[in-house]
Amino acid sequence: MKSLLLILFAITLCFSAYAANDSRTGVWTAELQDDGTLQMTIFHGQNENRRGAGMGSLMGFDEPLISYSGLSKNDITSAAANVRFELRRPAGTIAFEGRFANGTGAGHYRFVPSEPFVREMEALGYSGFSDEQLLVFAAHNFSPQTVRNLRSMGYQLTQREVEEIAIFRISAELMREYARLGYANLSLKEAVNFRVGRVDAAYIKSMRELGYTNLPAQQLADMAILGVNPVSIRDLKSAGLSDLTPRQLSDLRIGRITAQRIDEYRKLGYPSLTVRELSDFGVHEVTPKFIEELRALGYDRLSPRQLIDMRIFGVTPDYIRKINSLGYSNVPVEKLLKLKMSGADEVLLKRK
Numbered sequence: 001m002k003s004l005l006l007i008l009f010a011i012t013l014c015f016s017a018y019a020a021n022d023s024r025t026g027v028w029t030a031e032l033q034d035d036g037t038l039q040m041t042i043f044h045g046q047n048e049n050r051r052g053a054g055m056g057s058l059m060g061f062d063e064p065l066i067s068y069s070g071l072s073k074n075d076i077t078s079a080a081a082n083v084r085f086e087l088r089r090p091a092g093t094i095a096f097e098g099r100f101a102n103g104t105g106a107g108h109y110r111f112v113p114s115e116p117f118v119r120e121m122e123a124l125g126y127s128g129f130s131d132e133q134l135l136v137f138a139a140h141n142f143s144p145q146t147v148r149n150l151r152s153m154g155y156q157l158t159q160r161e162v163e164e165i166a167i168f169r170i171s172a173e174l175m176r177e178y179a180r181l182g183y184a185n186l187s188l189k190e191a192v193n194f195r196v197g198r199v200d201a202a203y204i205k206s207m208r209e210l211g212y213t214n215l216p217a218q219q220l221a222d223m224a225i226l227g228v229n230p231v232s233i234r235d236l237k238s239a240g241l242s243d244l245t246p247r248q249l250s251d252l253r254i255g256r257i258t259a260q261r262i263d264e265y266r267k268l269g270y271p272s273l274t275v276r277e278l279s280d281f282g283v284h285e286v287t288p289k290f291i292e293e294l295r296a297l298g299y300d301r302l303s304p305r306q307l308i309d310m311r312i313f314g315v316t317p318d319y320i321r322k323i324n325s326l327g328y329s330n331v332p333v334e335k336l337l338k339l340k341m342s343g344a345d346e347v348l349l350k351r352k
Helices: 001-017 071-078 113-121 131-139 144-151 159-167 172-182 188-194 200-211 215-225 230-238 247-253 259-267 275-283 288-296 302-311 317-325 333-342 344-351
Strands: 024-031 035-043 057-063 081-088 092-101 105-113
Touching: 001 057, 024 081, 024 092, 024 230, 035 081, 035 131, 057 113, 057 131, 071 081, 071 092, 071 247, 081 131, 105 131, 105 230, 113 131, 113 144, 131 247, 144 172, 144 247, 159 275, 172 188, 172 344, 215 247, 215 288, 230 259, 247 275, 259 288, 275 302, 288 302, 288 317, 302 333
Parallel strands: none
Antiparallel strands: 024 035, 024 105, 035 057, 081 092, 092 105
């Protein structure tokens, strides 16, 4: 795998020299997943009239192996195989050429847009798509029929929204599925956020089983995007944190608080931290290591509030060691904080 990545890097450097302004050609890498899908990543150039001219872009997507014409599992898993295969889509055809070895591959591709697709989109009121946008449509298997189906449900799409629903594969069928799960009349933005957070039937059902029912769509999406899921909720529950509100779950997730981290705090003498204190510890990086370093300097009975304030204002172990080097030892925390906030410490440190 490492050798393949080195080859890809070399290919990418060479490619960027001649294809930075050509969105129809590029390089690709792929890896076969356990579920039989092919995880494809393509590096493509951009047109000069688009922001970031002269730079390439990365795009990744997963597709069942059966979607590719001319490529077999034997080709992918062989010790070494030169390959040519295609991905034929309504928006155009992506022709790949390269090499696979032991489940991973790399090479070059060329994209040929579909003129009938362009005309059909124009008939629906959408025009002026760049080659890069058409490549996105092809990679994500977007069809003009998707627009018609969503319009039949009352969604009038802007051109930008068309590109978003293509990228996130939002269809009328998906919107109906969300409605069956209790989320009818979602806005397109809410549907996109559901997809970003990977909110699906299994996620919604599991969250409801844990007591999180009737959550507003935006709140559920925000939680999912942050990584709040049934596994993380059960993990916190194992540490004694139950009946947490959605806001508390989100705050703890932002602070990267887990059952293991809570146990570490308890072993350091903080057995009953509140949810707010835990989340503040996480956000401000009051880590077990931070606490241990302070103890080694003689600060071993600090309150949660003192620890948080010290982190916020930059009273770190390194800072305390600098103050000690000036001949000031065992300075109380409150004085260290005042010294730091007043700026007087800078005068002292300059005198050294």
